[in-house]
Amino acid sequence: MFGGDVELDINSYNTQSGPIFTEDNIETNDEYNQSGRILLDVSGERTHRGNFARFKVQPLMQTDGTFGLDDSWFAFGNDTGLEAKVGRFEAFDLFPLGQDVFVEYNGDTSDSLYSDGQGYIYQAKEGRGRSGDAGQVLVSKASGDLYAEVSTLFGDRTDLFQGGTYHGFTIQEDSKNAFIIRPVLAWTPGSWTLAAGAETNLVDDAIVDERGQDISERDGYGTRLSYSEGAWSLNANLAYMDAHDEENLTLGLNMLWHNFGLGYIHARNEIQNVKVGSSVEFASGDYDVDTLYTSYRFPEVLGIEGFDIYLGAYYSQIDHEEISNLDEADRYGGRLRFKYLF
Template identity: 70%
Template structure:
């Protein structure tokens, strides 16, 4: 029997073994230039939080729909990774991570193919996340009085831009990235292309209807990043911009997809300490955002602070207050979060329990700031690495 047949038989047996065991460490098979591994993790959360439904503007007291709620969220992730190398050092790699959500839904985290060489150059295509320009540290539970740039933009809410609109895993959009590593230096150019109307979780932008004729174009977001890691330090900077004009327009014909963002980070990791300082800027249509972040982790204890400012130039005038959706002017969003990690619980390796909590406020320079817009939450997370 040849090597390919042996590998195929072992793959089948390994998959059966993986799903039959209730707990196992990451399993890896190597045969010459071939490598195949199976792993995953279980992540289950019990949450208590105060939420805002997002149905009404956050700056109108009578429109805020909020309440305390309890929930369970989480998923089981399965990881299958493979690699084949040539005698010259070139390689092809793949990864697929199917998810089983606790609410019964199915999904996928990463699903990509990478081709590279021993000189440090790599091409990756599929579904993945590019370089993180705004790491949150141990982000067990971080929520905001508003939305984030790795989530969705909702009109009438605060927005915490974090240089992640083009980072990846964007709905139906495709991804392609080229990166190169050389010593302490790393560079990448990633792209996100296709339908990006799902960035907007509301039908309006500053009160104006988005894509009223349903004729949005495919977007092309380009995101170059350069990083330098001398010893314990990391310095990184990058940007993201949509290169397609009028990809998404509103009822005025304004190009609301014209969004250019910038991000920088400085990180220090040594011994029991890990510290991140982040800065992100966004220049959008009639809106400018800036976000500052600082977080630290020490022996399982993490704490972080994020300050965001939104400056909206113009909103659609309403004939009365009931028609108003968004508010012009300057918003300020302040968020404090913390966490703690109990490692190897009951002396079971890779079984962890996390505690996380956050508190977030939002203010406006010309509006009476409602206390009902404050958001807070706590989480108990169980995590087991297979």
């Protein structure tokens, strides 16, 4: 089978360069640009006596001239609901954002990068997948209203930490390969879905900083309650991370009614033991990141099936218990998205 989609964005948003947690003035910049890509979806399946084997590959052609890859996996299983998957993909979403046309934050998310001196919005996605050179294997079982999966992510995970530091301490270059395991259990009685999961690295000292501390010791947990019926869709999410010298708690609530989406995310973080004299020294203590986002979808523009236009916007602010100049760090933006499915 062959398909795909076109997704092109016209953006206007505010960005910051350098750390947010600093005694210096925060440098901000308003940007206007275009982003997007064309995704090609190639998939196939063969069956025999209740067994199946299938594959999917999704190359991306970006509007900036670069090439990428979304999903690329091979799966096999049987009609009893048992399946194994190998390759590049995303496991079960424990923190869905709803209609997330444009959602940015004062900081980084757990499916992207951890940057010293920025806020961190943990969403139980550090081991979800699509991570650089790391490999993935997932085993799942669906039975009636119940679904269970165990996903693994193994390989070099130093790419989680941008800039090569953690709390101001330099990360050693001779890191081991990590092995992250991520079990999830979901129950879907009718219109409701209740899911819970965890993620943890099983390899000691996979990533070590200059003090010899194991900063790859990161235990995360997530729960999700979702409802979908008719024109309504609701998600309530909670995620908690217990990391080395750091704790992160994130709450999320979003809804979709017909074509209108609205969401709110609150992150509460506690940072301890930051390197004195480093550029992130002022990051220690407690801080909050609050983000509000919204979107609207115009379906079947010009009467063309599969052609939609989206409007999206967000506003994010950060508040630290010991830093007074963070009003300058507010982030905001808007997006016009053209999307065509083929």
